[in-house]
Amino acid sequence: MDVLQHLGAGFLQVLYLPYLLLVVAGVAVGMIAGVLPGITGIMVLILMLPVTYKMAAIPALILLTSAYVGGAFGGTITSILFNIPGDPDSVPSLWDGYPMARAGEAGKALGIAAFSAVIGGLTGTIVLTFLSEPFARVALQFSSTEFFSIIVFGLTSVTALGAGSLRFALVSLVIGLLIGTVGLDDIYGQERFTFGSSILRDGIDFQIVMMGVYAMAEVLERLSQFYPSANISGREGIAAQLPGARELFRLWPTLSRATVTGMVIGVIPGAGATVGAFVSYGVEKLFARRRKLLGTGIPEGLAAPNAAANATVGGAFVPLLTLGIPGSGATAVILGAFLIKGIQPGPNIFTTASTLVYSIFATQYVALVVMLALTYLSVRLYVKILQMPESIIAAMIIIFTVLGAYSLRSDMSDVWQMIGFGVLGYIMRRFDFPVAPLVLGVILGPLAERHFMQTMFSYHNDLTIFVTRPISALFLVLAAATVAVALVRQRFETAAYHEAEMQAQD
Amino acid sequence: MTNAARELLSRKGRALFSLLLFVAALALLVVLDKDSHFRSEAGELGPNFWPQTWLGALLALTALDFVMELRGARAPAQAAAQVRPPEDLRLVAVGALAIAAYALAMTLIGFALATAIFSVAFAYLGGYRNLRVLLAIAVATTVVLLYLFVEVVYISLPLGAGPFVDMNVLLYRLLGIF
Numbered sequence: 001m002d003v004l005q006h007l008g009a010g011f012l013q014v015l016y017l018p019y020l021l022l023v024v025a026g027v028a029v030g031m032i033a034g035v036l037p038g039i040t041g042i043m044v045l046i047l048m049l050p051v052t053y054k055m056a057a058i059p060a061l062i063l064l065t066s067a068y069v070g071g072a073f074g075g076t077i078t079s080i081l082f083n084i085p086g087d088p089d090s091v092p093s094l095w096d097g098y099p100m101a102r103a104g105e106a107g108k109a110l111g112i113a114a115f116s117a118v119i120g121g122l123t124g125t126i127v128l129t130f131l132s133e134p135f136a137r138v139a140l141q142f143s144s145t146e147f148f149s150i151i152v153f154g155l156t157s158v159t160a161l162g163a164g165s166l167r168f169a170l171v172s173l174v175i176g177l178l179i180g181t182v183g184l185d186d187i188y189g190q191e192r193f194t195f196g197s198s199i200l201r202d203g204i205d206f207q208i209v210m211m212g213v214y215a216m217a218e219v220l221e222r223l224s225q226f227y228p229s230a231n232i233s234g235r236e237g238i239a240a241q242l243p244g245a246r247e248l249f250r251l252w253p254t255l256s257r258a259t260v261t262g263m264v265i266g267v268i269p270g271a272g273a274t275v276g277a278f279v280s281y282g283v284e285k286l287f288a289r290r291r292k293l294l295g296t297g298i299p300e301g302l303a304a305p306n307a308a309a310n311a312t313v314g315g316a317f318v319p320l321l322t323l324g325i326p327g328s329g330a331t332a333v334i335l336g337a338f339l340i341k342g343i344q345p346g347p348n349i350f351t352t353a354s355t356l357v358y359s360i361f362a363t364q365y366v367a368l369v370v371m372l373a374l375t376y377l378s379v380r381l382y383v384k385i386l387q388m389p390e391s392i393i394a395a396m397i398i399i400f401t402v403l404g405a406y407s408l409r410s411d412m413s414d415v416w417q418m419i420g421f422g423v424l425g426y427i428m429r430r431f432d433f434p435v436a437p438l439v440l441g442v443i444l445g446p447l448a449e450r451h452f453m454q455t456m457f458s459y460h461n462d463l464t465i466f467v468t469r470p471i472s473a474l475f476l477v478l479a480a481a482t483v484a485v486a487l488v489r490q491r492f493e494t495a496a497y498h499e500a501e502m503q504a505q506d
Numbered sequence: 507m508t509n510a511a512r513e514l515l516s517r518k519g520r521a522l523f524s525l526l527l528f529v530a531a532l533a534l535l536v537v538l539d540k541d542s543h544f545r546s547e548a549g550e551l552g553p554n555f556w557p558q559t560w561l562g563a564l565l566a567l568t569a570l571d572f573v574m575e576l577r578g579a580r581a582p583a584q585a586a587a588q589v590r591p592p593e594d595l596r597l598v599a600v601g602a603l604a605i606a607a608y609a610l611a612m613t614l615i616g617f618a619l620a621t622a623i624f625s626v627a628f629a630y631l632g633g634y635r636n637l638r639v640l641l642a643i644a645v646a647t648t649v650v651l652l653y654l655f656v657e658v659v660y661i662s663l664p665l666g667a668g669p670f671v672d673m674n675v676l677l678y679r680l681l682g683i684f
Contacts, residue, residue: 054659167571171527174564178534181557188553192538216605223601223632224593391632392643395625398605399647402612407661415609423602431520449556456551 003130010358014366019062023363026066027370028378033067034074034090035382036393041071041089041273042329043215047397049207049333050404057341057356062363064337068330069367070374072273072310073117077375077382080109080302089273089309092281096294096301103297110240112247112299113306114375116255118368120307123259124266124314125364132350132357136322139347144458145465147323148451149475151444154325156479157268159437160486168433176441177448179204186446187453199413206442207336208405208414212421213428213435214329215401219394220426227390240376247299254300255307257283262308266315273309280308314364321345321357325444329436332443521575528568531561597631604628616666616674622648649681657683 013019026048033044044067052060075090080097093113100109142150159169182193183203194200222228243251258280265276284304285291294301319325324346326332338345343353350357405418425435459465467473535558542554604627611620622644629640655661656678665674678684 050661051654051659053661167567167574171524171564171567171571174560174567175527177560178557178564181560185553190542190553192541192553192557193534195537220598220601224595224598225591226594226597227632228591389629389632389634391629391634392625392640394632395628396647398608398628399621399625399651402605402609403651403655403663406612406663407655407659410662412609412613412664415612419602419606419609422605426598426602427523431516431523452556453551461549461551 003133006354006358007129007361009355010360010362011366013058013355013359014062014362019059020366022059022063023066023366024370024374026063027070027367028374030067030070030072031074031077031371031374032382032385034071034076035078035386036388036390039393039397040214040218041068041074042210042333043218043397044071045330045333046207046211046215046404047400049336050400050407052337053340053407057338057343057353058359060337060341061334061356061360064334065360065363066367066370068334069121069310069313069364070371071330072121072313073114073306073371073375074382076113076117076306077110077379078386080113081106081379081383082386089277089305091274092277092305093302095281096297096299099295099297100299100302105297107241108243109299109302110375110379111242112251113302114240114372115243115248116251116258116303116306117310118372119255120259120262121310121313121368121371122365124263124311125361125368126314127263128314128317128364129358129361132318132322132361135318136347136350139322142347142471143469144451144454145469145472146475148448148455149466149472149479150323151325151448151451153475153479153482154319155437155440155444155448157482158440160482162434162436164432164434166483166486166490168431169437172428172433172435173437173441176209176438177445179209179438179442180206180445181449186450199411203446204417204442205408205414206332206439207408208418209421209442210329210333210336210439211401211405212418212423213425213438215397216418216422217425217429217435219397220422221429222390223394227394240379242376243299251299251303254284254288254303257287258304258307259311262311263315265308266312267318273312276308276312277305280304310368317360321349321360322347324349325447326440329439332439335443517575517578521572524568524571524575528565528572531564531568535561535565601628601631604631612664612666614667615670617663618648618652618674618677619666619670621651652678652681653683 014023029048030041030044033039034041039047045064048064048067052063055063072089076093076097079090079094080101083094083098097109097113100106155173159173160166162169180203182200183191184194184201185192191201261280261283262276265279266273281294281301281304284300285294288294288300288304290298290300316328316331320331320335322345324335324344326335335345343349343356401418401422402415405414406412408414428435428438455465465472466476538554538557538561604624608620608624608628611623614620625644625647626637626640629643630637634640652663655663665671675684
């Protein structure tokens with residue numbers, strides 16, 4: 001009952017007209033970012049962050065949460081209409097969405113995708129609303145030992161579950177952990193890697209790192225490839241059509257499977273919307289009644305990834321709000337917004353800032369409805385936006401990124417740091433080093449160090465404490481299992497690659 | 507450039523990147539030890555324990571990477587580099603320099619002028635050639651951002667140095683945001 005009362009208070013905040021307009025603006029901007037190749041969901045949150053600096057906490061978080069929800073769906077529109085995935089999580093949508101569009105069912109495909117996204121998103125948010133507070137109460141019992149093991153699990157899953165080489169991901173993670181050590185040490189008060197600079201004494205802000213390695217590096221990478229784009233003509237008159245009752249009945253098993261898959265994956269740090277969308281498509285390949293037709297343009301192949309990707313949004317908020325641990329780049333930006341407002345997410349947040357937390361939950365419900373309405377009303381606008389030259393958009397991204405870095409402390413040295421991280425991010429991308437482990441290393445490294453050192457103080461440097469306390473041991477086992485799964489997967493991928501190479505040589 | 511040549515370049519580049527990281531890790535280990543005024547007592551881990559652990563890990567990982575790249579061992583992710591679209595690395599260098607020049611120009615001529623010039627230059631570098639559109643976008647972007655950040659979000663943007671300070675103040679007055 002308490003939850004419903006708090007949620008009601010959250011809705012009162014979100015339905016206040018100026019805040020409601022923020023929801024509409026956030027969803028629209030998130031969807032536009034998803035539509036435009038080169039702007040990812042994380043990037044749009046980074047670009048919007050400076051706008052929220054002087055806002056109060058509730059409107060700032062309403063705006064960012066709405067953009068997160070909109071961004072998780074926007075890329076699907078271009079996947080269906082033009083075979084261009086605006087975001088990585090929109091890739092599975094094009095396998096069945098684009099064939100449907102080519103078969104003259106673009107409107108139907110858009111409607112099914114949007115409706116599935118709303119079903120997945122709403123279910124994920126309902127679970128988030130009712131499970132977060134009990135989960136936070138459990139988390140209140142955790143000590144530094146458990147928190148350290150949870151962070152280890154978070155870091156290993158981000159490193160192991162990403163695409164590409166585990167070796168490269170580990171290098172990226174270690175670089176991130178080292179960047180996190182710059183500045184004044186929390187426990188002993190000693191300066192580390194400051195080289196006498198007063199700016200570095202405060203440490204390196206993870207938002208600067210994110211702006212560099214995500215936004216600037218992405219622009220440089222696409223610039224080096226001459227902003228690749230595809231032909232987008234011939235879809236000007238399209239409008240979304242919502243699915244009928246019979247279609248919904250047929251899609252129900254798919255939506256149920258995908259929503260559960262998305263929620264579970266959303267809670268796992270590092271496995272966000274992209275993993276959710278791909279895994280749910282894989283689940284359909286195993287269990288769907290018409291699984292052999294997947295990839296030819298059937299609604300099940302479109303419903304599954306969209307329901308799952310949006311169900312991960314609610315799930316991704318669980319570790320952020322209850323433990324203060326972001327599991328993805330997008331939730332890391334939202335963590336940044338919390339910290340700027342002087343609020344530390346964690347088990348106590350439900351008592352210290354309950355109105356804010358339930359406003360975030362309410363925002364997700366309202367944003368999903370707004371997203372459905374915007375898909376229905378404004379597909380033609382998105383087609384027009386997609387026709388904007390990317391070189392102009394890239395210049396705007398850089399200007400916003402520079403402004404974002406400068407606005408953090410009104411200090412140009414933050415801009416120079418951001419440019420440095422942009423170049424580092426480009427080099428890493430160029431040589432296939434993933435940047436997500438680096439970013440999570442910068443964010444979670446100082447937290448991990450603090451909890452590790454506190455545990456060592458409390459237990460006289462006895463490392464066995466991490467495996468003798470059951471919850472801590474459980475998370476370490478999960479971390480080891482994640483690494484083992486990644487190693488096995490990589491072995492299979494390498495073997496398959498060598499086999500394909502040998503066949504090509506023959 | 508053929509795929510094989512591109513892969514060889516990628517492998518050499520990765521080996522060089524790993525080598526640079528290895529050298530940087532070694533240098534940072536020395537710096538850490540030299541700058542440390544804290545002396546750990548028996549049974550105390552001390553402030554250097556955490557960074558030293560990760561510097562050690564970086565040394566080991568980059569040494570392994572270097573050897574594997576030289577041996578030509580390929581992971582599937584590296585194989586994906588073969589299908590990378592054509593790239594112009596000079597364009598990246600010029601792009602990065604343009605961004606650095608923009609940051610420098612902000613401190614010299616102020617945010618407004620630097621942003622207007624940069625938006626035209628960077629879009630032109632990316633291949634857009636309609637100068638009339640570019641100029642219109644440059645003016646509109648600069649005015650909107652000035653209004654948004656100075657008037658709405660109250661962030662003081664760089665005014666530049668010397669005569670540019672007066673010029674930017676005049677611009678702010680004209681826009682009604684001073």
